[in-house]
Amino acid sequence: MAAKKTASKQSAPKKPAQKKAGSTKSAPRKSAARKPLFDKKYLDKQRRLLLEERSRYVDSATRLKAEADSLVEEREPGDVQFDEESGEGDTLAVERERDLALSAHARAAVDQIDAALARIDDGTYGMCLVSGKPIPRQRLNAIPWAAERVEHKAGGF
Numbered sequence: 669m670a671a672k673k674t675a676s677k678q679s680a681p682k683k684p685a686q687k688k689a690g691s692t693k694s695a696p697r698k699s700a701a702r703k704p705l706f707d708k709k710y711l712d713k714q715r716r717l718l719l720e721e722r723s724r725y726v727d728s729a730t731r732l733k734a735e736a737d738s739l740v741e742e743r744e745p746g747d748v749q750f751d752e753e754s755g756e757g758d759t760l761a762v763e764r765e766r767d768l769a770l771s772a773h774a775r776a777a778v779d780q781i782d783a784a785l786a787r788i789d790d791g792t793y794g795m796c797l798v799s800g801k802p803i804p805r806q807r808l809n810a811i812p813w814a815a816e817r818v819e820h821k822a823g824g825f
Contacts, residue, residue: 705794705802715788717812722781729774736767777813784813796820 706714739760787793794803798820807814814821 706805710805711788711793714793714808714812715785718781718785718788721812722778722785725774725777725781729771729778732767732771732774736764736771739764739767780813780815783815787815 784793787795794805794808795801796803796817797815799817801817803814803817807818
């Protein structure tokens with residue numbers, strides 16, 4: 669009986685070996701999924717748009733940060749301004765915070781643009797990061813750094 673148990677144990681590994689042979693068929697599918705969604709001409713156009721937008725956002729972030737810093741330099745200790753709407757307040761501090769927030773927003777946009785440029789380079793540009801489905805060309809034309817389909821960005825799914 670011990671010989672029968674050994675024989676059945678030896679035949680079991682043969683079945684998974686057959687399944688592995690069938691699994692090699694999925695490898696070509698993965699390489700096909702990496703095929704860019706768009707032609708080189710469209711991707712070059714999008715790259716130019718992204719680089720232009722990146723430059724604008726970097727300039728904006730730098731300018732806003734400089735304005736915020738200059739507000740601090742211009743302010744004298746104990747200098748408090750009053751505005752008509754809210755009464756006592758510090759208008760310079762509010763302006764500085766606004767400039768810093770807008771600068772941070774511009775820097776975040778630069779990060780998104782850099783990520784889109786990386787997706788162009790790695791062949792995944794135009795694929796939704798959430799669903800893996802293609803992002804419509806119209807959306808990419810409007811927002812070249814879009815990383816999600818509208819329904820995912822809006823929180824619909």
